[in-house]
Amino acid sequence: MTRVLIADDHALVRDGLRHILRNADGFEVVGEACDGASAIALVRSQAAEVLVLDLSMPGRNGVELIKQIKDEQPGLRILVLTMHAEQQYAVRAFKAGASGYLTKESASAELVTAVSKVAAGGVYVSLTMAERFAQSLNEPADTLPHQRLSDREFDVFRRIATGQTLGEIANALCVSSKTVSTYKTRIFEKMQMPHEAALVRYALRHKLLGDDEEI
Incomplete structure (x- = not known):
């Protein structure tokens, strides 16, 4: 059994x-x-x-x-x-x-x-x-920007890309808004993104959002 x-x-x-x-x-x-x-x-x-x-x-x-x-x-x-x-x-x-x-x-x-x-x-x-x-297997072997993120950063990245606010993300992850803001800063630095709009375009281009999550 x-x-x-x-x-x-x-x-x-x-x-x-x-x-x-x-x-x-x-x-x-x-x-x-x-x-x-x-x-x-x-x-x-x-x-x-x-x-x-x-x-x-x-x-x-x-x-x-x-x-x-x-x-x-x-x-x-x-x-x-x-x-x-x-x-x-x-x-x-x-x-x-x-x-x-x-x-x-x-x-x-x-x-x-x-x-x-x-x-x-x-x-x-x-x-x-x-x-x-x-x-x-047919994709380039070079590391993509989102692959540089930690697991928690990747989670926050996807939530930002789907339009969640810092407060909503903080509530979902049971952390403070300040902590989420820190993650957001790291994400922008690691991925070299200038603003959220670029982050959203990147997520859509690389198909990192589910069909029911796309903007």
Whole structure:
């Protein structure tokens, strides 16, 4: 029996994931969390083989959360389940220690397969994401400006590009507006961008925003 933890800030999503796994043979959902802090507490208190983790919960950046969980529980396999279908998010998640990456639009059809493969020690990538990885092989090898950003800076960069204010970003990430302002300054320096409009154009040109996020 594969013991599974679920971390997602939407109750309906957690209910759906639990229903899918319980109706499949060989899985037991043994705990749930609704934000970054409760996810950390959960993995510390409840033994499991797989954590199904949303990247966009309140609190810590999802990639930073993966790193902390893997540092504390290296044997726990992490399957990312997210609305972000951008290749850059997947790359950062795998580098942080994730074993699988699945978008929510394909979750119901692939979830059982993905959890099974990850639990068995394999790596799972959805077909859509695999195609994007393959396409990226034709891109120039030189480091692009957004690839110089830290995981948190990249998260803030995308939020700025979608039009969120500093206050909105601060609330979403549970940090101060001053901290977000510092991130913004670093982003402009690292990417050598003169203003926000240039940042937005860059994000659109390099397809770093989801279809539902584009300006």
